[in-house]
Amino acid sequence: MEEKSKRQQVIIKVCCVIASFVLWLYIFNVENPVRERKLVVPVQMVNKDILAQSKLVPVGEENISITLDIRGNASDIYSVKPEDFKLESDLSAYVVKKGENRIPVEIKKSPGSIRIVNNENLWISINLDEIIQKTVSVKVIVEGKAKEGFYAEQPIIRTENVQITGPQQDANSVNRVVAICNIKDASKDINITASLKPEDSSGNIVKNVSVKPDSLQVIVPIKNIKGVPISVKTQGNLVNGGVLKSVVPSPEKIDISGEEEILSNINVLNTEIIDLGKLTENDTVEIKVLVPKGVTLVNSNGIVKVKINFDKGIQKTLSLDIKTINVGNNYSITMDNNKADLTISGLESTVNNLKIEDLSCFVDLNNLAEGEYDVPVTINVPDGISKVSQQPTSIKVTIKKTTGG
Numbered sequence: 191m192e193e194k195s196k197r198q199q200v201i202i203k204v205c206c207v208i209a210s211f212v213l214w215l216y217i218f219n220v221e222n223p224v225r226e227r228k229l230v231v232p233v234q235m236v237n238k239d240i241l242a243q244s245k246l247v248p249v250g251e252e253n254i255s256i257t258l259d260i261r262g263n264a265s266d267i268y269s270v271k272p273e274d275f276k277l278e279s280d281l282s283a284y285v286v287k288k289g290e291n292r293i294p295v296e297i298k299k300s301p302g303s304i305r306i307v308n309n310e311n312l313w314i315s316i317n318l319d320e321i322i323q324k325t326v327s328v329k330v331i332v333e334g335k336a337k338e339g340f341y342a343e344q345p346i347i348r349t350e351n352v353q354i355t356g357p358q359q360d361a362n363s364v365n366r367v368v369a370i371c372n373i374k375d376a377s378k379d380i381n382i383t384a385s386l387k388p389e390d391s392s393g394n395i396v397k398n399v400s401v402k403p404d405s406l407q408v409i410v411p412i413k414n415i416k417g418v419p420i421s422v423k424t425q426g427n428l429v430n431g432g433v434l435k436s437v438v439p440s441p442e443k444i445d446i447s448g449e450e451e452i453l454s455n456i457n458v459l460n461t462e463i464i465d466l467g468k469l470t471e472n473d474t475v476e477i478k479v480l481v482p483k484g485v486t487l488v489n490s491n492g493i494v495k496v497k498i499n500f501d502k503g504i505q506k507t508l509s510l511d512i513k514t515i516n517v518g519n520n521y522s523i524t525m526d527n528n529k530a531d532l533t534i535s536g537l538e539s540t541v542n543n544l545k546i547e548d549l550s551c552f553v554d555l556n557n558l559a560e561g562e563y564d565v566p567v568t569i570n571v572p573d574g575i576s577k578v579s580q581q582p583t584s585i586k587v588t589i590k591k592t593t594g595g
Contacts, residue, residue: 430503
């Protein structure tokens with residue numbers, strides 16, 4: 191029973207659809223009422239050459255269209271298409287200027303069964319800009335990486351500047367013209383003709399601008415790579431007898447590129463000469479690398495940092511007690527000076543580690559009897575220390591015999 195009821199409901203629905211369709215056919219074909227409709231139709235601009243004579247060019251939308259209000263019988267109005275109409279704007283019949291211009295639209299063709307309601311007020315707005323020429327630089331963008339063991343040198347182009355032409359607003363936004371060159375897995379020179387594209391400062395392609403020439407020959411030299419050590423060259427002596435301990439360049443090796451026969455003869459890169467006589471402290475010096483002809487540095491600006499470590503020579507003045515040696519028995523000694531000033535020189539580390547007990551300062555009274563004597567002051571210094579000066583070099587000594595001797 192329930193299944194029979196469902197079938198009856200389906201039949202009723204199908205009958206309703208058929209009835210609706212029959213009614214629509216009747217209204218559309220028999221009654222055929224008048225309807226209105228909006229239709230977007232393209233507008234063709236004619237006599238564009240008048241713009242070139244005025245050094246003007248349209249900017250903005252490339253395809254201009256207008257909305258028509260059309261009226262007619264339903265069967266006609268819903269069957270027409272935009273291509274059934276022909277609309278034109280004649281630029282030669284209107285004085286154009288830079289900026290926005292309103293140009294009237296003429297209806298050249300339309301279906302006879304259709305009436306255009308708004309045919310008395312058809313206008314289009316076009317924005318015109320002055321055509322200018324401008325010279326801009328060419329930038330070659332290299333994409334990809336050369337094959338392992340090879341290096342792409344700077345691209346070579348026959349001109350660094352080209353001329354662009356276009357609307358003033360667009361042309362002025364052009365920052366550069368780019369040529370793309372792909373070197374992926376290259377192991378020999380790349381030689382291609384690359385198209386030139388105008389770009390703004392953000393890297394976007396600028397439309398409506400032409401480039402002359404529109405392409406350039408681009409050569410990207412692909413060379414072998416070799417890693418070679420850096421040899422730091424020095425001259426002169428460190429001040430005050432200083433001793434050089436180490437000279438370490440950073441980096442210690444640099445990759446170079448060039449023809450294989452040239453690279454095979456290069457096993458080291460020398461630096462410019464560092465004058466040791468001008469160094470006063472342990473320091474890091476920046477110095478240029480000498481690059482042989484036919485060789486290019488890879489990922490280096492040709493400057494290396496050289497860490498120079500040395501033990502510098504210094505001078506130091508010490509005050510020493512003057513002692514007596516080889517004094518005879520039963521003698522008393524009187525000296526007119528019991529101190530000596532000693533100036534020494536040597537490596538900073540040696541001088542600073544020197545102790546007073548490492549030095550000896552004395553007068554030798556061997557075989558001297560009672561009396562007054564002018565005796566030399568002897569100062570002995572250890573190895574690695576040089577005696578620069580001493581004061582005094584001699585002192586007056588009085589020897590007296592003591593009682594009870």
